[in-house]
Amino acid sequence: MIRSEKPSDINAICEVTKAAFKHHSFRHRTEHFIIRDLRNAGGLALSLVKEVDGQIVGHIAFSLVTVSDGTTSWYSLGPVSVRPDFQGQQIGSALVNSGLARLRSMGAKGCVLVGLPTYYHRFGFGNHPELIHEDAPREIFGARPLSGKIPKGTVEFHPAFKQLSVTEKDAVSDAIIDFEIGGIKADLTDPAIESLIEKGILIRMSDAHVMLRPSALAVYDSYFGRVAQFRADEMSRVHKNPILAAVTSGAFT
Numbered sequence: 001m002i003r004s005e006k007p008s009d010i011n012a013i014c015e016v017t018k019a020a021f022k023h024h025s026f027r028h029r030t031e032h033f034i035i036r037d038l039r040n041a042g043g044l045a046l047s048l049v050k051e052v053d054g055q056i057v058g059h060i061a062f063s064l065v066t067v068s069d070g071t072t073s074w075y076s077l078g079p080v081s082v083r084p085d086f087q088g089q090q091i092g093s094a095l096v097n098s099g100l101a102r103l104r105s106m107g108a109k110g111c112v113l114v115g116l117p118t119y120y121h122r123f124g125f126g127n128h129p130e131l132i133h134e135d136a137p138r139e140i141f142g143a144r145p146l147s148g149k150i151p152k153g154t155v156e157f158h159p160a161f162k163q164l165s166v167t168e169k170d171a172v173s174d175a176i177i178d179f180e181i182g183g184i185k186a187d188l189t190d191p192a193i194e195s196l197i198e199k200g201i202l203i204r205m206s207d208a209h210v211m212l213r214p215s216a217l218a219v220y221d222s223y224f225g226r227v228a229q230f231r232a233d234e235m236s237r238v239h240k241n242p243i244l245a246a247v248t249s250g251a252f253t
Contacts, residue, residue, distance in 0.1 A: 002050050002051075002095060004049075010016040013035065016056055017035060020087075033159055035059075037163045040162055041159070043063045044104070045064050046099060047059070048099055048102070059080070059095070060080060060095040060096065060098075062077055062111070067156075069152050073107060096120075100146070110146050111143070112131070112133065113141075114141055120142050127139065131152065141155075165195075165225075172194070172196065175202065176212065176228050183210055185206075185210075186208050194208070199216065201213055201216045201217045
């Protein structure tokens with residue numbers, strides 16, 4: 001049975017999503033946070049679950065997108081998750097088809113996604129040069145019209161897709177506290193550090209050191225971005241002042 005989510009499903013949806021992405025790269029292991037943030041922000045336009053013998057084994061989310069040409073009623077598909085022990089049983093396909101059918105009944109004009117074209121082509125998603133998403137390579141950004149034509153412009157997903165995970169926020173906090181002009185030493189095997197480097201928030205330097213980029217951080221979290229920029233400005237001011245630099249280095253203790 002595929003049905004709309006209920007409040008009592010929230011924990012089960014979270015667990016299914018975490019299990020489905022457990023063995024993916026770190027940047028795909030935060031999908032349950034995206035669903036949570038979409039729900040909390042009122043951005044979860046459609047949330048369906050697949051139930052088998054009273055257990056939730058699959059989930060799919062849809063959220064509204066904005067298009068720069070002013071086109072309305074377009075949605076994004078994802079995340080879509082299936083519990084590992086139920087994968088290979090066409091549950092994901094059933095969720096996608098059911099979701100698209102419900103979107104059409106809601107008056108949706110189309111749907112976009114970021115995903116493997118070899119998988120999503122079967123559902124009618126294709127690459128259209130006139131419609132782009134700047135945060136993803138063109139090859140993996142697909143669109144499917146449900147009524148009317150393909151818009152011409154740039155697609156922006158809901159802000160929940162640019163939230164930082166709890167572990168990333170912890171790593172950013174440490175980077176802000178330990179901020180140094182020459183960069184701070186980081187564990188490059190830490191998945192959170194790896195993800196922050198991939199997002200351009202941390203820049204990898206030599207000898208396992210990284211540099212914080214407040215401007216990139218502000219894209220994901222404006223508050224952390226402002227704090228990081230203030231910290232960077234203060235540290236820069238101190239390092240340019242020989243007396244302050246001597247004080248902070250402990251020369252006068």
